[in-house]
Amino acid sequence: NAVVFWFKRDLRIRDNKGLSLAGKKAREAGIPLLCVFVVSPQDYQAHLTSPARVDFELRTLAILKRDLAELDVPLVVETIVKRKKVPEYLTGLCEELGARHLFCNIEYEVDELRRETLLTKRCLEKDIDFSAVHDDVVVAPGRLKTGTGNQYAVYSPWFRSWIRHVHENPELLDEWETPGKNPPSARDKYEHLFDNHIPPAPENKKLGDEEKERFAHLWPAGEHEAMGRLSKFLNEKIGRYQAGRNFPASNSTALISVHHSAGTLAARMSVREARNVNNTKKLDGGNPGIAGWISEIAWRDFYKHVLAHWPYVCMNKPFKYEYTSIEWEYNDDHFDKWRNGQTGFPIVDAAMRQLNHMAYMHNRCRMIVASFLAKDLLLDWRLGEKYFMEHLIDGDFASNNGGWGFSASTGVDPQPYFRIFNPLLQSEKFDADGEYIRKWVPELRDVKGKAIHDPYGRGEGKLAAKNGYPKPVVDHKICRERALARYKAGIGRD
Ligand code: FAD
CATH class of the missing domain: 1.25.40.80 (Serine Threonine Protein Phosphatase 5, Tetratricopeptide repeat)
Structure with missing residues (x-):
């Protein structure tokens, strides 16, 4: 007999509730604790997981495996191509290892809850005692x-x-106990599980060599x-x-x-x-x-x-259902300029370049670029939400969806739709000296004083143009009026 703990987005030993309970069960029953992590390329695909994030997880798994091995606990890392097969794989693994107890922490997204419902059924059929607990x-x-x-x-x-x-x-804030060492016999009995290695990233989530090095340096796992x-x-x-x-x-x-x-x-x-x-x-x-x-x-x-x-927020629907009818612009050129940091709005471009370089963006800037996409460019906020997930190393569905809903005024407890960020004022207020802009937009490094926030409007157009920095792609004042009208009309409709 044995206890299996299934790791997901809880890649730590310390203060991990599900792991702690699994360890306690194993200790009390005098049986070994075994751990598993499932690499699911379909989930990565369906959830738009960024390559930087996949890489971070794989780097973390190597560390976790090493730390668990010090407790004589093996970590099996298995790639399951079809995600619907994950419950079957887990119950099969339990059977193969002679484990009657399976533990994990709960994830709240719809796909994950459906998977766990299926897993519960399978465990009942196989007489495996399954516990999923709140930890996240x-x-x-x-x-x-x-x-x-x-x-x-x-x-x-x-x-x-x-x-x-x-x-x-x-x-609720107490620390959960770290599992102790497995009985010495576990090492011999499960020796083959200790050899199991960490797979490389799936082909469509692979980083180039330079990116791999950059992210390992920026975000040690x-x-x-x-x-x-x-x-x-x-x-x-x-x-x-x-x-x-x-x-x-x-x-x-x-x-x-x-x-x-x-x-x-x-x-x-x-x-x-x-x-x-x-x-x-x-x-x-x-x-x-x-x-x-x-x-x-x-x-x-x-x-x-x-x-x-409200699980429908997982289904591409705005939290505020009455905001479903807003008529968005479908301008690929504007979207390209936004994502490449070429809008001609220095604070927006600095932020997007930070994201593209670091797989991370400062929170204030996330709000600025999200508002700019939804209100100034009047592009569907879901394009931005998706782009963020595909590029952020910290991509998290709930926080990302919530942040986009807030900024686009379509979400829960949002910025009211008529409160539209002025990118220039945001820039002057939150990057007064232009330090952040100069860091990320080298074309503007030599622009002096307040012109950094709007080089073409403040007499530094020649220098900006000489260095290849673009003119503003839209006029904020006109866009503001357009957004107000479209939001108003959209909400007015059924
Ligand atoms: P700190 O300021 O040090 O905050 C500490 C922790 O609190 C963060 O690590 C994070 O876990 C949490 N936190 C902080 N602010 C928020 C917030 N507004 N919403 C939820 N949690 C918060 N955060 C993500 O983790 N993943 C995302 O995918 C994500 N997408 C976002 C998209 C948009 C449009 C916006 C406006 C915000 C988003 N955020 C997201 C929230 C926030 O921007 C980041 O959590 C924060 O910038 C992380 O930096 P930090 O660790 O230095 O945060």
Whole structure:
């Protein structure tokens, strides 16, 4: 007999609830713990997983495998070509290994929940005891209800309720025990599983050599790196987080989203450790930087609750159903300019180039480019949402969908449609000295003063043109009026 733990987007040993429960079961029964990770190229394809993210996962798996081996726990990494076959593969593996217990953590996307429903059925047929537990979020979806018993659709009251719930249930932040060593006999019995190697990325998700090197340097993988980043941020930066978080050149944020999203770091652990460096146990009190950072992690929970309660957001539908009828422009040239950072709006171009180079973009800039795509270019926000998923290393369906819905005014608790970001004002406010723009748009490096935000409008057109920087692709004032009219007309229709 044995216990199997199935890793997904929870690629860590420390503070992993499902793994901890699996380890406990194994210890109490005196049987070994065995682990598995399924590489599913169809899932990567269906979920638009970026090659940078696939690479990050594979690099993490190598570290995880090594760390588990130190506990005499094997990690089987298996590629299953057809994703519908995953439940069958897992129950088959349990049978082959003589395991009667299968554990995993829950993922909230529709495809994943359907897969787990099928897996539950198969486990029942095969008499395998299957446990799927909440781990990815601090508070499980469905726990927080409005006064009338509904799911919150507005962040602020939801957040107050989230805070209250965690204060009343402080054990939600407790660390889950790390599994102990397997009995010595496990190493001999399962020797063949220790040899199993990490496969290369599927052909259509492969990185070139230069990209591989670049991302390995920018985003070192694994949970030790995640812990290191977290403690450095907590020791050196969190106090200034609230003041600096909106300024992309200030390097004030934790740069930790890839770890939350791949599960190399538990959101629970981030909140707990942040609380532990505060001067109060209250999650919304004490140092404003700490409280502010915790509230950003809560946004992540919020969007997962939305996804779990309104699964249609997974199906290419706007959360606000009345926004389905907006008439978008279908301008391929504009979309190409947007994604290549060639719109002639320096802050937008800097941000898109950051994304294309780092597989990451600062949060303020994500809002600016999303608003620009949906409101200035009046392109369907789903094009942008998809492009982000295909390129972000931290791509996470719920947060990405939520962020796009917010910026395009089609989502849950969104920016009202008539509040349209002016890219010039955003640039002047959040990159006043143009430091971020100069970093990512080398054509404008020599542009002095305020002209950096609008070189053609502020007398530096010659220099910009000489360096090959394009003129603005649209006129913001005209686009603003067009967006207001189209949104109004779209919502007016049934
Ligand atoms: P910090 O500012 O240090 O925040 C700490 C953590 O809180 C982050 O690591 C992240 O896990 C969470 N967080 C912060 N802000 C948000 C937010 N607005 N929504 C949800 N969680 C948040 N985040 C993703 O993880 N994956 C995505 O695919 C994603 N797509 C986005 C798309 C758009 C259009 C927008 C506006 C935002 C998106 N975000 C996404 C949220 C946010 O931009 C990133 O989480 C943040 O920039 C990550 O940088 P950081 O780790 O330095 O964050």
